[in-house]
Amino acid sequence: MVVRTHGVDPAPHVGLRTRAAVRAGLATAALSRRLGLGAGSIIGGRVTLALDRQALRRLAAGRRVMLVSGTNGKTTTSHLLAAAVRTAGRVAHNAGGSNMPDGAVAALAEAPDTEYAVIEVDELHLAAVAGAVDPTVVVLLNLTRDQLDRATEVGAIAANLRQALALHPSTVVVANADDPRVVWAAGTATRPVWVAAGASWLGDATTCPSCGATLTFTDTGWDCACGLTRPVQDWWIDDGKACTHDTVLPLEIRLPGQVNLGNAVMALAAACAAGVEGGPAAAALRQVEVVAGRYAVVRHGAQDLRLLLAKNPAGWAGMLSMVTEPRPLLVIINAREADGRDTSWLWDVPFEQFTSRQVVASGERAADLGVRLSYAGLEHQTVPDPLAALAALPAGKVDVVANYTAFHQLRRRLSREAVR
Amino acid sequence: MTVTIGLLLPDVLGTYSDAGNATILAQRLRWRGIPAEIRTITAHDVPPATCEVYLLGGGEDTAQQFAAEWLRGHDQLRQAMETSAMTLAVCAGLQLLGRSLRDASGHDYPGLGLLDIATAPGRRRAVGEVVSTCTLPGVGSLTGFENHRGVTALGPGVAPLGRVTAGIGNGTHRTEGVLTDRIVGTYLHGPVLARNPALADHILHKVTGCPLPPLDLPDQSALRSNYLR
Numbered sequence: 001m002v003v004r005t006h007g008v009d010p011a012p013h014v015g016l017r018t019r020a021a022v023r024a025g026l027a028t029a030a031l032s033r034r035l036g037l038g039a040g041s042i043i044g045g046r047v048t049l050a051l052d053r054q055a056l057r058r059l060a061a062g063r064r065v066m067l068v069s070g071t072n073g074k075t076t077t078s079h080l081l082a083a084a085v086r087t088a089g090r091v092a093h094n095a096g097g098s099n100m101p102d103g104a105v106a107a108l109a110e111a112p113d114t115e116y117a118v119i120e121v122d123e124l125h126l127a128a129v130a131g132a133v134d135p136t137v138v139v140l141l142n143l144t145r146d147q148l149d150r151a152t153e154v155g156a157i158a159a160n161l162r163q164a165l166a167l168h169p170s171t172v173v174v175a176n177a178d179d180p181r182v183v184w185a186a187g188t189a190t191r192p193v194w195v196a197a198g199a200s201w202l203g204d205a206t207t208c209p210s211c212g213a214t215l216t217f218t219d220t221g222w223d224c225a226c227g228l229t230r231p232v233q234d235w236w237i238d239d240g241k242a243c244t245h246d247t248v249l250p251l252e253i254r255l256p257g258q259v260n261l262g263n264a265v266m267a268l269a270a271a272c273a274a275g276v277e278g279g280p281a282a283a284a285l286r287q288v289e290v291v292a293g294r295y296a297v298v299r300h301g302a303q304d305l306r307l308l309l310a311k312n313p314a315g316w317a318g319m320l321s322m323v324t325e326p327r328p329l330l331v332i333i334n335a336r337e338a339d340g341r342d343t344s345w346l347w348d349v350p351f352e353q354f355t356s357r358q359v360v361a362s363g364e365r366a367a368d369l370g371v372r373l374s375y376a377g378l379e380h381q382t383v384p385d386p387l388a389a390l391a392a393l394p395a396g397k398v399d400v401v402a403n404y405t406a407f408h409q410l411r412r413r414l415s416r417e418a419v420r
Numbered sequence: 421m422t423v424t425i426g427l428l429l430p431d432v433l434g435t436y437s438d439a440g441n442a443t444i445l446a447q448r449l450r451w452r453g454i455p456a457e458i459r460t461i462t463a464h465d466v467p468p469a470t471c472e473v474y475l476l477g478g479g480e481d482t483a484q485q486f487a488a489e490w491l492r493g494h495d496q497l498r499q500a501m502e503t504s505a506m507t508l509a510v511c512a513g514l515q516l517l518g519r520s521l522r523d524a525s526g527h528d529y530p531g532l533g534l535l536d537i538a539t540a541p542g543r544r545r546a547v548g549e550v551v552s553t554c555t556l557p558g559v560g561s562l563t564g565f566e567n568h569r570g571v572t573a574l575g576p577g578v579a580p581l582g583r584v585t586a587g588i589g590n591g592t593h594r595t596e597g598v599l600t601d602r603i604v605g606t607y608l609h610g611p612v613l614a615r616n617p618a619l620a621d622h623i624l625h626k627v628t629g630c631p632l633p634p635l636d637l638p639d640q641s642a643l644r645s646n647y648l649r
Contacts, residue, residue, distance in 0.1 A: 145435060148567055153435060153480045206431035212482030214431060214463040313437075341548070342565040344609045347440030361639070367646055370639030371614055375440075375447050382639050 018059065021052035022109040029106065045102030048109055056101055059108035060133035063092070064274055065117045067133070069126045069161075070141030070182070071154075072315045073263045074099060076255065076291045077141060078120040080267035083288050084281035085274065089115035097292045100125055101132075116274070123157055127164035130171070138165065138189075139174045139270045141263070143181040144201060144314040147340030154181060158209050161185040172273040174266060177233050180222055184209040187228075195269050196236035197262035201317035203348060235269045237261055242268050242282065249282040254289045259318030293411050300414060302395035305330075307411070311339065311403040313348035319401065326356045328393045332363040332386050332402035332410060339404050343368040351376040362389040363406045386410050387417075422455040423627055426471030426505075428497075428513075429479075431462045432487050436567065438477025438510045440611035444620055445473060451635055454628060463490055469500040472627045476513025478568070478609060481523060484512045491516060491532050498532055506626050507534075507603045510612060514598065514605035515539040515570050535598055535605065536575030542591050545569045550589055550608055551648060552582025552596040559618040561585075562596070563647040564608020572607075574598065581606050615643065 029044025048055045066085070068078040075097040082093040092111035094103045099122045108117060121129045123143065130138060140161070145154050158181045165173055166188035173189035176182045178199040186192050208215050208224040215222050221230030235244050242249045242265045253264045264285050271281040290296045298305045308323070310316045323329070335341050343365050351373055359380040361369040370382040383389035386406070390398070402410055427442040442458045449456035461467045463486070474497075479487065491497065501507045501517075509517050518537035520528050531539075545568065552562045562582050571591035574580060580590065581597030581604060589596030589607055597606035604623060606612055613620040617640060621632050 148436065155480045155482065203434060206434075207483050207486065212486045214486070342436075342567065342609065344437040344440070344565060344611060347437040347443070347611055347614070348434075365646075367639045367642035368614075371637065371643050372440075374637050374639065375443050375614070377447075382642075 015058065018052045018055050021048045021050075021055055022059070022112075024048065025106065025109055029110075045098070045100075045104070045106035045109070048105050049102055055105050056108070056129065056132040059105060059112070060117065063108075063114060063117050064136040065119060065133045066137040066139065066270055066274055067119050067121050067126065067130060067135045068139040068141070068270075069121045069123045070139075070176075071123060071144045071146045071312065072318060073141045073259065074120040074122075076260060076288075076294070077139060077263040077267050078118050079288050079291045080253070080255075080264050080285050081139070081270050082118040083284045084267055084271035085116045085118060085276055087280040087284050088271075088276040091115075092117040092119075094119055095292065101129055104129055104133075123161065127160055130164055130168060134168065135171050137172045137174060137270050137273050138168070139266055140176065140182050140186055141197070141266060142176055142179045142199060142314065143185065144203070144312065145345070146312040146314075147338075148342060148345075155209060158182075158185040162188050165189045174270045174273055176262075176266065177231050178221075180215055180224075180228070180230075181209045183231060184228060192231070193234050193269055193273055194231045195266050196233040197266050198237075198258065200259050201314035203313055235265055237265050247278055249278050251282065251285065253285050255291070255295055257318065257322040259321070293407070298414055300390060300417075303390060303393065304397050305390070305400050305414075306397065307407070308399065308401045309404065309407045310401050313345055316349040316401075320350075320353070323399050323401070325397075325399075327397045327399050328358040328360075329354060330360050330362060330386070330389055330393060330398060330400045331369060332389075332400070332406040333361075333365045333369045334363050334403060334406040334409070335365045335368075336405045339406070346372045351378060354378060358393065360389045360392055362386045363402070387413060422457055423449055423473070423624075424468075424471045425456060425458050425473045425475065426468065427458055427460050427475050428467065429463060429487055429490065430460060430477065432483045432490070433477040433479035433512055435480055435483070436478040436511060436609045438475070438513070438609060438611050441475050441477075441508060441510070441613045441620075444611065444613040444617075445475075445624060448617070448620055448624060448632075448635060449628075452632055467494050467497040469496040469504075471500070471505055473623065474501055474505050474507045476507070476509040476516065478511030478513060480512075484516065484521070485523065485529065487512070488516050488521065488529060488531060492530070498534065501532075501534055501602065505602065506623050508613075508623060509603060509605045510609065511566075511568050511570075511607050514607065515572065517603065517605060518572070519575075521570075535600070535603060536578050537572050537598060537605075538575075539570045539572045541569045542571040546588035546591065546607075548587055549647060550584065550587030550596065552584045552587075552589060554582045554616075554619065555579060555599055556581075556619075556622055559616070559622060561648050562606075562608060562612070562619065563615045563644065564606065564610045564612050566607045567609065568607055570607075572598075615647065
């Protein structure tokens with residue numbers, strides 16, 4: 001089979017070795033797509049990195065690179081930020097959510113001569129990626145627990161970011177002032193911009209990341225006896241608008257929920273930190289409606305499925321304000337490597353509040369979820385296969401909440417079915 | 421009689437969702453017509469000595485040291501755990517009830533001393549599924565997820581909760597957890613009582629002293645066979 005890369009000259013400003021590596025990666029990605037194996041960005045990026053270990057550094061050279069990291073909201077915020085920055089120039093962006101170094105390489109290789117790059121980065125890889133690309137801006141959204149088996153405890157992640165940010169004195173760190181772990185991690189930044197972006201879940205933030213004592217929370221902030229305290233905000237939300245001490249910008253976004261207003265103000269602050277003009281940037285946030293399939297409404301037979309992704313307690317907490325209508329609810333839970341193998345986190349999700357709807361538990365860990373729902377006092381059905389589970393729900397609007405691999409499996413199966 | 425379940429320090433030792441054990445105990449009582457109440461006891465509270473059950477969960481290293489100091493500062497709680505209540509202690513919570521704990525820098529600090537066990541960091545973190553055979557008659561296999569670096573040595577005469585058949589557990593002599601008349605200690609998350617209802621009923625039987633009719637929970641046997649096959 002011959003795979004062509006549509007004549008793209010990969011990254012004209014980089015050396016021969018990187019160019020060859022990028023060509024091989026793009027060809028592999030195209031092959032992967034053609035074989036129906038996926039979007040191809042991960043495997044393509046891996047091939048490029050295997051052939052040239054310096055590919056990330058070389059591909060990023062000369063661009064204004066903006067990294068978006070944190071536990072929840074990375075993909076959504078990077079989409080909002082990319083839309084805002086596009087008002088100032090062309091942007092490379094790992095829009096599909098491949099947020100390891102290989103995904104970053106693939107995004108830069110596929111858009112070789114942009115002025116800007118907006119790259120979502122897994123919080124465990126931020127230190128390495130920042131080391132390679134020397135970012136103009138780092139956006140740090142929140143730090144809560146996620147995949148404790150694969151990652152490390154959140155305190156260790158914060159400590160790692162704290163060390164990494166100290167190495168980049170010229171980088172502007174746009175950080176969430178409402179998250180104590182983010183504030184501690186960003187405490188080494190020379191140029192912080194503090195944003196009151198909110199914190200939907202403080203289950204992991206009750207103790208001080210610096211000294212281990214319990215934090216004191218008040219209506220206006222939080223502090224610790226050791227001196228760590230909520231910083232004075234540079235950006236905040238007031239009456240649905242993004243405010244600084246000398247500007248007020250509209251935050252008219254199409255994405256649902258309070259948590260996405262927080263993501264939007266983080267994106268706007270980051271765009272402005274990179275020199276993008278605020279007015280056009282704020283207006284561009286409206287362009288984002290669906291983020292890598294999330295928030296999409298998909299027609300499935302006589303059902304309209306609203307697809308939502310939540311993969312940990314904080315993600316669920318942020319999403320609860322989006323699922324307030326008592327529609328039938330399908331919850332799909334897997335526990336693969338990318339989800340975290342341990343399903344214990346389901347016990348920190350307040351399923352108790354879904355008593356007034358029809359609920360179906362599904363996914364490879366449907367039984368774990370079903371037991372959790374029983375103890376939450378929820379009558380439910382348990383149907384491990386997600387499409388069979390949909391068949392058990394009535395026509396009309398259905399909310400579907402899935403964790404990471406479950407979400408992507410469902411999207412693939414729904415689109416295959418739609419083609420048929 | 422209302423059974424009071426004291427959930428200790430969920431704000432400090434809540435990292436691994438072990439608070440679910442409180443919900444499970446309370447619901448298993450209510451479903452059998454026995455009133456139950458969960459009392460959440462945070463670091464800012466003075467712990468009551470009157471609970472029938474106390475629960476301690478897992479947490480991160482700095483949080484564990486804070487919890488050790490807090491527990492040592494409340495002697496009436498220690499007395500209740502020693503003389504009147506049942507305690508379920510998971511992971512960091514289990515380690516805290518022992519004689520001593522060693523932190524990552526090699527410094528030893530005292531635990532509550534209710535159990536003759538000592539914990540030190542192992543070479544590598546134990547992460548993954550565990551299966552053990554419970555030493556309590558009739559409970560059978562225990563399943564859970566472990567995620568810790570502690571190696572726990574049991575003193576002479578201290579009984580384990582289970583014998584490990586898969587996974588690491590205490591990291592000494594294939595033992596998992598600790599079992600005394602009043603304390604069930606384990607490294608298993610899940611939460612442990614969600615995956616092992618017979619262990620929950622062992623605790624509840626000790627507390628109520630009355631026979632507990634079996635509960636047929638949907639999904640429970642599917643969950644157990646997923647992890648025990």
